[in-house]
Amino acid sequence: MxxxxxxxxxxxxxxxxxxxxxxxxxxxxxxxxxxxxxxxxxxxxxxxxxxxxxxxxxxARREAELSALYDTAGDLAALRDLDAVLEAIVHRARQLLATDIAYMTLHDPERGDTYMRVTDGSISAKFRALRLAMGAG
Structure with a gap:
């Protein structure tokens, strides 16, 4: 050649x-x-x-993911408040996935659906108050 x-x-x-x-x-x-x-x-x-x-x-992608994982572990180790921990997890997930919005829903056994526990990237109060059927979202 x-x-x-x-x-x-x-x-x-x-x-x-x-x-x-x-x-x-x-x-x-x-x-x-x-x-x-x-x-x-x-x-x-x-x-x-x-x-x-x-x-x-x-x-390069693997290096970025491992770096983000390391940063997340450090962030989570420093946090003591449950809300702050959940917010950090959702925020980091949004960064890793390069999405506009990320959220975490939790199951509400009394109502049989899920509710938004934490959102990141959404400024809509309606979105943050959204409830979803099990398996949706």
Missing amino acids: DGPVVIEYLELLAREASAVEFEGPIIQARAAGADPAAIEELERAKVQALKVRDLLKRR
């Missing part, structure tokens, strides 16, 4: 390029009239580079 092509794939990895950008060297080689064997070698290099890209993304 040509050194500049290897460098190009490494540069794509280094700048966290989108998957579609990894087609660039192949498109350029075809436009330059490269022979089929060279194109096939580029295809193999692209596949390997994309595998490395996916591995790096998975490891």
Whole structure:
């Protein structure tokens, strides 16, 4: 494999390029009239580079999740108030899942439904007072 092509794939990895950008060297080689064997070698290099890209993304996500778990454990260990603990859990879940809203419902055995115990991200009083049937939500 040509050194500049290897460098190009490494540069794509280094700048966290989108998957579609990894087609660039192949498109350029075809436009330059490269022979089929060279194109096939580029295809193999692209596949390997994309595998490395996916591995790096998975490891970064795992690192972020472990860091958040560690932060959560520290936060929870410092809290003594039940409401504060539940709020911290819901807030952290919202961050980890990258959602606009997160909530925790608890079962109300007397009414046979669930009620919002903690919400994060919602400013609606109606949402915070919402009751849901068992299994809904």
